[in-house]
Amino acid sequence: MQAQLIALDWGTTSLRAYLLGPAGQVQNMRSLACGIMQLPTATRHIAGQPCVDGFELAFDEACGDWLDANPGIPVIACGMVGSAQGWREAPYRTTPASLKALSTALQTVRSMRGVDVHIVPGVIQHSTLPNVMRGEETQVLGVMHSQPNLNDCLIGLPGSHSKWVQVQDGYLVHFDTFMTGELYAAACEHTILGRTQQHSGQFDGAAFERGVRVALSPDGQLGPLSTLFSARTLGLTGQLTPTQQPDYVSGLLIGHEVSALSRAVRQCRGDKPLPAIILIGNAQLCQRYQRALNTCGFADVSQAEQATEQGLWHLAKAAGLLHHTQTEG
Amino acid sequence: MQAQLIALDWGTTSLRAYLLGPAGQVQNMRSLACGIMQLPTATRHIAGQPCVDGFELAFDEACGDWLDANPGIPVIACGMVGSAQGWREAPYRTTPASLKALSTALQTVRSMRGVDVHIVPGVIQHSTLPNVMRGEETQVLGVMHSQPNLNDCLIGLPGSHSKWVQVQDGYLVHFDTFMTGELYAAACEHTILGRTQQHSGQFDGAAFERGVRVALSPDGQLGPLSTLFSARTLGLTGQLTPTQQPDYVSGLLIGHEVSALSRAVRQCRGDKPLPAIILIGNAQLCQRYQRALNTCGFADVSQAEQATEQGLWHLAKAAGLLHHTQTEG
Structure with missing residues (x-):
């Protein structure tokens, strides 16, 4: 069946390209290490001309053959490609944000091939402490429009900068960010904690769970700035082995994140039961x-x-x- | 007047040597970049023999001439020099810890010069999450024994790993650790926050205060994993300049630390007023x-x-x- 859309998920470090069929089903997929911070640099000919532009080169590498095989096929992209450092800036849209609001604000860049790339804007929330997302809004819309009855649910997108998104009546109404993934990496690689850690390559569920429980315990009330030091002292006192320490720290930080989140949710909801949660992202991280x-x-x-x-x-x-x-999905 | 004691404050990155007079007054002081993680390596002759041992070299550099000029003068040292990676391990003493308990547990290493170096043990607290200090116990004892009526007071030692110590009736009874300084450095140097920061070399009190107030505000209840991201978003929205960002982040993290501390203190004390606080450490950091x-x-x-x-x-x-x-102070 004929392909209908080329869809690009173009972030900071990676570029995923999807070839979608008549009902939106994935016909082909590619993953390239061509995020906007590590674009290709080797000159190539594109549309008969020598090209040195990194965005053009990455775009051609990701889907040049698909464009050749499917003349006139539309192209859409989301993620950091629409940031100020991207191919074309797609300014943030404010919350509450809907599919309609975002779809009428796509920004277009014409590639050397003459093909237009339509770029999805990010979303900004003008709260006292503002919040921004870019790429996650598309994932949230994907879930909202493929699952019915999505009211009273919280969508979580774990990662370097985890997002927690409230959706309501087709709108993305509120979200929070936690820098958990990036701070985990910084703590393990650039503080004293890393010196006694050993990475076994295997997930240690018990060590992770222990970290979570500490974060949720009365000891956790001092917050992550304090509990993190326990990875060192439990190690010093022989209560945590070097290979247990990375997953213990992961459990601590994720535990502090969900603990803060649940406090905020419970404060908002009063006696209402906790909402259902839908997670989007790397499967192993989502399992944590x-x-x-x-x-x-x-x-x-x-x-x-x-x-x-x-x-x-x-x-x-x-x-x-x-x-x-003719046969849209 | 004749010197009575050589006192060494020997940490991970630095070594401070004091020559003390009959009442403990400082007659001379030196600061060397010879912490136990960066000991000298160039061979030298000590006591007539070629020496390659880093501890001996640093010791000789710090106070060899004082030892020559004051035969028989005693030497005492505190800090990481007594850790498992130090010159001689001085095992932790448990809380509650007093001057007497620590002074009877000094460990001795005989240097090539034939002079004994007496090393102060660190302190361990066997709480659910254990806590350790090494060097700070000596500072706390210094304050306890030079200030009368020190009951009902909290001693704070800001730094890479801030310590908060409760003293009572001459005993160091409880302490907590916050990795605030080290996590501040890791966040500024190894996360996305560093990319938009500019260091002006001048302290921006208003930006610092703003960070503190955010940490103490309802927005701060999501904790530092979340509020840290506001350094980026306030920057993106033009509400925080690149030169304001480092002190804003410093205020955020120190704000979260003192907020967690005050919650714990208030919980313990009920209706009693907050205790007096004595800070020990770098003067500029103590002012923050x-x-x-x-x-x-x-x-x-x-x-x-x-x-x-x-x-x-x-x-x-x-x-x-x-x-x-003959004339002790």
Whole structure:
């Protein structure tokens, strides 16, 4: 069946390209290490001309052959490619943000091939402490439009900068950010904690769970700035082996994140039961969060798949990019 | 007047040597970049023999001439020099710890010069999450024995790993650690926050205070993993300049530390007023903590001076090392 859309998930370090069929199903997928901070540099000919532009080179590498094989196929992209450091800036849209609002704000850059790339804007929340996302809005829309009855649910996107998104009546209404992933890496690689850690390559569930429980315990009330030091002292006193320490620290930080989140959620909701949670992202990381959330009292936690490609599909559809298609999904 | 004691404050990155007179007053002081993790390596002759041992070399560099000029003068040292990676391990003593308990547990290493170096043990607290200190116990003893009526007071030692110590009836009874300084450096140097920061070399009090107030505000309840991201978003939205960002982040983290501390203190004390606080350490860093503590409701905050040399003096005296002295202080 004929391909209908090329969808690009173009972040800081990686570029994923999807070739989508008539109902949005994935016909082909590629993953390249061509994020906007590590674009290709080797000159190549594109459309008959020598090219040194990193965005053009990455774009051509990701889907040049698909464009050749599918003349006129539309292209949509989300992620840091739309940032001020990206190919074309797609300014943030404010919360509350809907599929419609975002799909009417796509920014276009014409590539050397003459093909337009439509770039999805990020979302900004003008709270006292502002919050921003870029790429995650597309994943959230993907989940919102492939799952019915999504009210009263919290969508979690664990990662370097975890996002927690409240959706309501088709709108992305509020979100928070936690720098957990990036601070975990910085603490393990650039503080004293790293000196006694050994990475075994295997996930130590018990050490992780122990970290989560410490974060949720009365001892955890001093916060991560304090509890992190216990990775060292439990090591010094022979209560935590070097190979247990990385997952213990991971459990501590994720535990502090879900603990702070649950406090905020409970404060907002009063007597209402905790909301269902849908996680989007790396499966192994989502499993860690699922464990921590369960321990913290969130009973209904599930993982969504294909959120990015579904989000890009629905955005392209809402933007009218698929008008040549006869059998839209 | 004749010198009575050589006192060494020997940490991970630096070595401070004090020559103390009959009442413990400082007659001379030197600061060397010869911490136990960066010992000298160039061979030298010591006591007529070629020497390659880093501890011997650093010791000789710090006070070889003082030893020559004052035959028989006793030497005492505190800090990481007594750790498992130090010159001679001085095993931790448990809380509650007193001057007497520590002074009777000095470990001795005989140097190539034939001079004994008496090393002060660190202190361990066997709480659910254990806690350790090495060097700070000496500073706390210095303050305890140079200030009368020190009950109901909290001693703070800001730094890479800040310590907060409760003293009672001459005992160091409880302490907590916050990795604030080290995590501040890791966040600024090894996360996305560093990319938009500019260091002006001047302290921006307003930016610092803003960070403290955010940490203490309802927004701060999500904790540092979340509020740290605001350094980026306030920058993105033009509300925080690149040169304001480092001190804002410093205020955020110190704010979260004193906020967690005050919560714990208030929980313990019920209706009793907040305790007086004595800070020990780098004067500029102590001033930051003083501001944050004031903002957090601690009204009585002061800074102690010469805590290390006073602590070493009182330990040496209690250990009987000064028995040749006729006019002890």
